Amino acid sequence: MRLSLALVHYPVLDRAGEAVTTAITNLDLHDMARSARTYGAERLFVVHPVAAQRALAERIREHWVLGSGKRRIPDRAVALDVLSVLPSLEDVYGALSSEGRAGVEVWTTAAASRGLPVTSYAETRARLAQASRPVLILFGTGWGLTPEIIADADLRIEPIRAAASTGYNHLSVRAACAITLDRLLGDRQHAG
Amino acid sequence: MRLSLALVHYPVLDRAGEAVTTAITNLDLHDMARSARTYGAERLFVVHPVAAQRALAERIREHWVLGSGKRRIPDRAVALDVLSVLPSLEDVYGALSSEGRAGVEVWTTAAASRGLPVTSYAETRARLAQASRPVLILFGTGWGLTPEIIADADLRIEPIRAAASTGYNHLSVRAACAITLDRLLGDRQHAG
Numbered sequence: 094m095r096l097s098l099a100l101v102h103y104p105v106l107d108r109a110g111e112a113v114t115t116a117i118t119n120l121d122l123h124d125m126a127r128s129a130r131t132y133g134a135e136r137l138f139v140v141h142p143v144a145a146q147r148a149l150a151e152r153i154r155e156h157w158v159l160g161s162g163k164r165r166i167p168d169r170a171v172a173l174d175v176l177s178v179l180p181s182l183e184d185v186y187g188a189l190s191s192e193g194r195a196g197v198e199v200w201t202t203a204a205a206s207r208g209l210p211v212t213s214y215a216e217t218r219a220r221l222a223q224a225s226r227p228v229l230i231l232f233g234t235g236w237g238l239t240p241e242i243i244a245d246a247d248l249r250i251e252p253i254r255a256a257a258s259t260g261y262n263h264l265s266v267r268a269a270c271a272i273t274l275d276r277l278l279g280d281r282q283h284a285g
Numbered sequence: 286m287r288l289s290l291a292l293v294h295y296p297v298l299d300r301a302g303e304a305v306t307t308a309i310t311n312l313d314l315h316d317m318a319r320s321a322r323t324y325g326a327e328r329l330f331v332v333h334p335v336a337a338q339r340a341l342a343e344r345i346r347e348h349w350v351l352g353s354g355k356r357r358i359p360d361r362a363v364a365l366d367v368l369s370v371l372p373s374l375e376d377v378y379g380a381l382s383s384e385g386r387a388g389v390e391v392w393t394t395a396a397a398s399r400g401l402p403v404t405s406y407a408e409t410r411a412r413l414a415q416a417s418r419p420v421l422i423l424f425g426t427g428w429g430l431t432p433e434i435i436a437d438a439d440l441r442i443e444p445i446r447a448a449a450s451t452g453y454n455h456l457s458v459r460a461a462c463a464i465t466l467d468r469l470l471g472d473r474q475h476a477g
Contacts, residue, residue: 133451271460
């Protein structure tokens with residue numbers, strides 16, 4: 094099992110359903126790196142096309158992995174060491190496989206299936222355990238991944254849902270990432 | 286089932302294991318309110334002894350529930366409406382039951398069991414479904430809840446773990462809250 098995560102800032106949807114670029118949020122990097130490290134994901138790729146935004150993410154990483162942040166909270170260096178900052182998804186595919194996109198299992202997450210076929214968490218968990226290619230799970234910022242990215246995926250994970258219908262399904266990307274990792278890699282023996 | 290959450294800023298531990306008061310983090314309120322609402326928890330209590338910090342949390346709540354935030358992102362109003370800001374855990378117990386502490390099931394979460402007996406998520410899920418008193422799950426900020434609070438609990442939920450040993454277990458409180466709610470109230474039919 095080789096699993097990595099990508100936090101996508103472009104192309105993602107805005108409220109009106111238009112493709113936009115979103116800004117980097119400091120706590121996304123911390124929370125998703127800590128969750129990745131806790132569950133054993135190899136890398137967390139932060140995907141942003143704007144050089145100044147990538148430089149911001151690199152500065153956050155360096156502060157915690159090499160700088161004074163490491164002295165204050167050593168655990169955080171271990172987590173943020175999983176972070177890689179790249180301009181595009183194509184660069185991420187290239188970092189994971191010499192074959193690029195063809196060498197990577199690309200899986201998407203979304204709050205709604207929008208009519209496309211989705212795969213249950215139980216089946217996704219089984220496929221992850223058996224995957225021969227590196228697996229990359231994409232998380233969208235803003236109002237989520239664009240339809241083109243979702244259509245291009247090798248697997249679309251079913252939306253996260255509560256057992257009871259609450260009429261509300263708006264988790265933060267930090268929460269959705271944590272739950273996805275727990276459902277795919279968490280201890281199920283005692284988890285009910 | 287009547288479940289509420291409390292985000293505790295005092296008393297919690299610092300790095301050195303001393304009891305301290307921590308500052309309110311804006312994204313804690315957003316993420317935990319959105320997770321609470323998605324999974325059907327009734328209230329998210331923010332517990333802080335300092336009036337100026339409570340005023341900050343109230344301003345965040347009002348901006349999103351009543352102010353311009355509601356017009357921009359109406360979904361966020363629905364989530365932050367679950368927020369209640371109170372000075373102490375005793376006030377939270379009083380808000381949940383006329384009997385105070387005796388009328389509430391108080392459950393704790395922690396990254397390590399510290400030698401105290403813990404209850405598995407499977408059993409905790411079953412107990413939640415059958416609980417007759419309102420249940421309150423406590424989440425600590427900083428380096429976690431104090432030993433006194435954990436010892437006083439009616440139930441201590443087992444630490445969240447990955448299936449494989451990764452040697453790292455430092456989830457953010459936002460991630461831990463999301464995973465706890467998913468393990469107790471998430472759709473298990475497809476979740477593996």
